[in-house]
Amino acid sequence: MDEQQRSTFLQSASRFPPPKGIKLYYGTAGFRTDASILQSTAFRIGILAALRSLKTGGAVIGLMITASHNKVSDNGVKVADPGGEMLTQDWEPFADSIANAPDPDSLIQLIDEFAKKEGIPLNGTQAAAILLGRDTRPSGESLVEAAKQGICSVIGAIVNDMGVVTTPQLHWMVRTRNKDLKASASELDYFDQVSTSFRCLIDLIPKKSYHGIGKLIVDCANGVGGEKLQVLKEKLNWLDVEIRNTGKQGILNEQVGADYVQKDKVAPQGFGGPDVGVRCASLDGDADRLVYFTIITKGNNQINLVDGDKILSLFALFIKDQLSILTDDTCEYQPRVGVVQTAYANGASTKYLKYLGLQVIFTPTGVKYLHEKAQEYDIGIYFEANGHGTILFSDHFLCWLEDRKSTEKCLEKKNAAKRLWAVSKLINQAVGDALSGLLLVEAILQHMGWSVDKWNELYHDLPSRQVKVKVADRTAIVTTNAETIVQKPPGIQEAITALTVKYPQGRCFVRPSGTEDVVRVYAEASTQEAADELASCVAKLVDQFLGFHI
Template structure:
């Protein structure tokens, strides 16, 4: 049986074959039973679960199903309404809840949706607990009746609580900063403009009018062109682009150039090193981060640790070793002192604070990283593990690495979800990267 949970919860076409209201009821009820079973011995309190969502239309249907599932298993449910994923994680921790549920498909198109779960403390669930929840979907355990059935209540100031948390984590006023924020008609449409303005910035809100159908529709962090044009048109100091649930962000400098997650991490790493917040002068990134980030950090005396692709692996390394900054090229950035998951609003606030403190432009701050041309080719194969391990492929990779020397790198890995082998090449020039990636991909295709 295919595993239900992916790298970030359950995701699929809402009301389609997989992500149905029936599944939402079953997942929510099973999550309550599993987490209660793992609670400390003698802890007999009624569980409390927080439920948030992004504004896509199917979220209303799935929210009703999730609330039904939670309360049918005996948990009290608190409806948070529309707000970012990191807000749900924060409020689970701040309010001492037992469980958090975020209904969102992040950057996916409107017809999709998803269910993300957070345990007590706002932590993402480990694979073992997700597997246990899956096994309990068809449970015939007795259900509570009468007063044992959970109740539903609202938290009308959920956004205000989250914004207050963000402001407390922002080191200084953003006075003098003019920012355009593209909210992707998503979960940050209210919170982001309010948070940035309350921090002192002059804010121009873009795509902040969700109607349930327009989320991510040619806007947000996966469609940067509208933001790039708006930053230049508004003569702003920078632009911030969020995805549908605002757990990540990308940026645009004053000239309309995109600043990616690697560059944002470099800006924050140097700021935190200077303030003494960067534990062991170490940054945690994935293997996909550009070689330019590694070279820039090495020159600044900062160690870069690498993990597998996926923000959950970054989070695991941060927690295990107590480091204070990590993230992905895609814009998922985690600051464990302030958040238990990637938080695009927190990232943006900290970057703008660095600009305000230093008086330097985003282009100047991000320019510490010279981004090497990077090419990624996905090759469909019959057996990804066998192909990735073949001697012919290894020889092709070794030859490319010899040609590049210290000026680039090659990363070849099987996809985690499909029968694909991913070939990534970084090189001093785009032509060189394209040529080497195409050469290796051809060997992969015939191996």
């Protein structure tokens, strides 16, 4: 690094001292913790984003300030790589080390060493471009400012602040700017693309199977999704959607949103008796997760949950149907379809997907792992049970599809090709996106003429329960085998297995959360009582091994 760069770093870094006595980790989805201690992290990850752009030949890199489903007082910093996907895992150790560097001198030394090792020019000869976005958290503005100072301390880096956007919108803009070389790919372009492709799918519904499927009510977690869904509603002239929990009154993610609905299996605040039987959906705080539900009876908040596994199954079924119209055994090219899940996937969903003849692969929790796996297929569909997921299409498949779309003589086949093409444009191929996912669910339900109940009947979930346990140090838990087995501390896995085998169809695992300071426990069994009991016994076990009393 040259002298000018060194002194610029020195000056700006001294304004952002790291919090004392706290170790920061790059977790499941970037850094996430109480917003009050994140200023130095935002600044330093701003530098990292600029370095990443330099390393990738000046590609646009995204930096999002969000803590997604976490409570409003938390915030977070995550980086989007040139394809719009999460930052390459190779750079996570560097992110950890610069976030924890105790002073400006050690920070600059780490940057210098890393830049040399990676061959990153730090002499102002190359330009770097960063897109910045944030969710609606009150702490977002000052963290964006800190990130900007980090970015601009790298000589030659240019920052473009997109303001308040959903996380998937920012990832989409990064991907589109790099992939389609659309220098200006903006939020407006995002809305245009998803609404046009949604309309295209609706126009392709064979008239005989077209049924109105009634009203949809969407809980927006009091986050950014509310105002963005309103834009889509107006663009689509879509009168049958009611938007609730837009943040004008309630608190972000507090008893609202996809995480609350999926984990607690209850209706969010603002929903009640009059909504019984109506198709409802929940987004999370930054609109990267989506689940559906219906309220069962008046007078309590019990729901039928239609989670990420069911969304995955619906998408997989639709894609499989369209592919079977388009190809037969004589076809030279047989696209490879892969489905990616995590240990949280309900056992019944995996069984159903295998029954459809699909290949199912498991990865650890975190879209960074699922996305990477899904990229290995012509069509890779990934979803976490919590509603985070998307569909990826290979370039090779899209070329083939484009050709079929224009040359196909048979109308039915041509339309199947057009549908798959529209799906590839509607779905956000950068990352899981609640808004584009919701439009795809709505289009498929209309295509099938299905109610939400009919959709929910695809298979019956095994009863399950998730609980969180506060422990002294969650990193003491080390897992393996896509997080299904605990390696450390010794003895705990044997104890979990001994409890699990007592329950018919029992399955249970524990893992440290990468976004909250807790250990998560998941249990499945043949009855709800059994799943609840197993989860609670294993939670006690975790507390015995790792609780504060030790």
